[in-house]
Amino acid sequence: MKISVRHASHPDAVRSFDSETLRDHFLVPTLFEADETVFTYSHVDRFVVGGAMPVAGPVKLVSSKEIGSPNFLDRRELGVVNVGGPGRVTVDGAVYELAPRDALYVAMGSKDVTFESLDRSEPAKFYLNSTPAHARFETMKISIGQAKAVHLGDPAQSNERTIYQMIHPDVVRTAQLVLGMTVLKPNNMWNTMPCHTHDRRCEVYFYFDLPEDARVFHLMGEPEQTRHIVVANEQAVISPPWSIHSGVGTRNYTFIWAMGGDNQDFTDMDFVAMDRLR
Numbered sequence: 001m002k003i004s005v006r007h008a009s010h011p012d013a014v015r016s017f018d019s020e021t022l023r024d025h026f027l028v029p030t031l032f033e034a035d036e037t038v039f040t041y042s043h044v045d046r047f048v049v050g051g052a053m054p055v056a057g058p059v060k061l062v063s064s065k066e067i068g069s070p071n072f073l074d075r076r077e078l079g080v081v082n083v084g085g086p087g088r089v090t091v092d093g094a095v096y097e098l099a100p101r102d103a104l105y106v107a108m109g110s111k112d113v114t115f116e117s118l119d120r121s122e123p124a125k126f127y128l129n130s131t132p133a134h135a136r137f138e139t140m141k142i143s144i145g146q147a148k149a150v151h152l153g154d155p156a157q158s159n160e161r162t163i164y165q166m167i168h169p170d171v172v173r174t175a176q177l178v179l180g181m182t183v184l185k186p187n188n189m190w191n192t193m194p195c196h197t198h199d200r201r202c203e204v205y206f207y208f209d210l211p212e213d214a215r216v217f218h219l220m221g222e223p224e225q226t227r228h229i230v231v232a233n234e235q236a237v238i239s240p241p242w243s244i245h246s247g248v249g250t251r252n253y254t255f256i257w258a259m260g261g262d263n264q265d266f267t268d269m270d271f272v273a274m275d276r277l278r
């Protein structure tokens, strides 16, 4: 288990960040290392983002001093999405087969969580999001087919896409985690523009399905002070509650968004008028 800690940043301080400092604070550059779990613990809503990539054998979810309890999920809940080859997650003896794009919600209080790949030549990649929880709900698999699909955008705005709401109050009960996957159609590059903030929740964006040399220009910052981070395949960006979160790619891509905070109301967004953006 590898874990690094990020402190929260005041928006006034972020105004003077250069590219490198912006990346140090908000970009999560590495999520997958063979036979490891790799985590970033953010003090923004105590959101933990990570990855597990089992190759030689199964990988266990273990705790650490930073997590602060004997088991990782003693006081937390976990969202898992498989973005690699076919895999399997075992939670206290119950086995969940996760095909590519399938998700699993793992309840607070689960003790033994193990990640496996079905074929080591095409390893599973489990993208992990964890938020604090103080009540236990049911562990549940949400296949991509069970998600609530919302079709949005149009080709004239280069943003035709499907939002799959996977860990969402209409699908599964959780303490605070809300998570989904947005798939852009070919020739569509924009997400979430016009943009929004939601001061009640933070959000983490994880971009994937990108070739090696493609990039997404992720837009962040206060609406009047926008900044960008150039993101490569399988990298994530932490979006504090005061920040916009939007992106434009050099081609289409897929991303997973996950939120934690005060409410679970997906529609509770503060829309930013175009003429406010600077």
Ligand SMILES: O=C[C@H](O)[C@@H](O)CC(=O)C(=O)O
Pocket (backbone or CB within 6 Å): 161, 163, 181, 182, 191, 192, 193, 203, 245, 257, 266, 269
């Ligand atoms: O608060 C919600 C999030 O920003 C995302 O759901 C937006 C998104 O997936 C999209 O517009 O494609």
Ligand SMILES: [Zn+2]
Pocket (backbone or CB within 6 Å): 196, 197, 198, 203, 245
């Ligand atoms: Zn949002």
